[in-house]
Amino acid sequence: LAKTTQPISMDSYEGQEVNITCSHNNIATNDYITWYQQFPSQGPRFIIQGYKTKVTNEVASLFIPADRKSSTLSLPRVSLSDTAVYYCLVGEGGSQGNLIFGKGTKLSVKP
Amino acid sequence: DTEVTQTPKHLVMGMTNKKSLKCEQHMGHRAMYWYKQKAKKPPELMFVYSYEKLSINESVPSRFSPECPNSSLLNLHLHALQPEDSALYLCASSHGRRSEAFFGQGTRLTVV
Numbered sequence: 084l085a086k087t088t089q090p091i092s093m094d095s096y097e098g099q100e101v102n103i104t105c106s107h108n109n110i111a112t113n114d115y116i117t118w119y120q121q122f123p124s125q126g127p128r129f130i131i132q133g134y135k136t137k138v139t140n141e142v143a144s145l146f147i148p149a150d151r152k153s154s155t156l157s158l159p160r161v162s163l164s165d166t167a168v169y170y171c172l173v174g175e176g177g178s179q180g181n182l183i184f185g186k187g188t189k190l191s192v193k194p
Numbered sequence: 195d196t197e198v199t200q201t202p203k204h205l206v207m208g209m210t211n212k213k214s215l216k217c218e219q220h221m222g223h224r225a226m227y228w229y230k231q232k233a234k235k236p237p238e239l240m241f242v243y244s245y246e247k248l249s250i251n252e253s254v255p256s257r258f259s260p261e262c263p264n265s266s267l268l269n270l271h272l273h274a275l276q277p278e279d280s281a282l283y284l285c286a287s288s289h290g291r292r293s294e295a296f297f298g299q300g301t302r303l304t305v306v
Contacts, residue, residue, distance in 0.1 A: 124282065124300070125299055125300070126198070126297025126298050126299055126300055127237065127284075127286075127297050129294035129295065129296070132294060168236075170236065182227060182239065182295055184236035184238075185236060187236050
């Protein structure tokens with residue numbers, strides 16, 4: 084399984100764009116990159132998933148360079164409610180059991 | 195229905211008790227997972243069921259015993275737990291490869 088490395092914590096202010104980068108040097112050809120958000124005492128919640136280039140949905144964008152050894156989650160105009168832990172996962176997912184969580188990034192958004 | 199429902203939400207049990215955690219989903223997902231999460235730590239994978247068969251056991255002590263009675267239900271039977279087993283236990287399900295996983299809200303377990 085590809086190991087992921089993320090910053091332990093990040094601080095931001097309301098209204099700013101936040102970019103969280105994840106390193107996954109050993110990513111395999113079949114692996115996808117998935118990001119989850121978790122609030123205290125709640126289960127993680129899916130944010131976005133991608134394989135290469137750029138993926139965008141209503142809450143975030145995911146940028147993946149050509150070598151796929153890293154990825155960047157971009158949260159536009161964060162609010163206080165975006166304060167959470169963000170996890171980057173790499174794997175095939177599903178029945179392959181590759182939903183392995185790394186240490187995550189604690190994002191703190193300040194007013 | 196995109197929910198994974200876990201019961202109970204909170205559980206306090208003694209070290210000699212036997213209890214069960216339950217997880218239910220009606221999304222037709224064929225992969226189901228149990229995780230254990232300690233405070234300020236990431237979720238730690240315990241078990242994976244695929245098509246109602248145990249496919250991954252991450253070297254979990256035998257005092258934790260999973261069961262998948264059917265494609266919608268996942269149980270975690272607990273027996274002779276230790277205080278260090280106190281944690282948030284999360285259940286998740288997913289459709290298959292490369293699909294997003296849906297997590298329940300967890301059961302907060304305290305072993306006394």
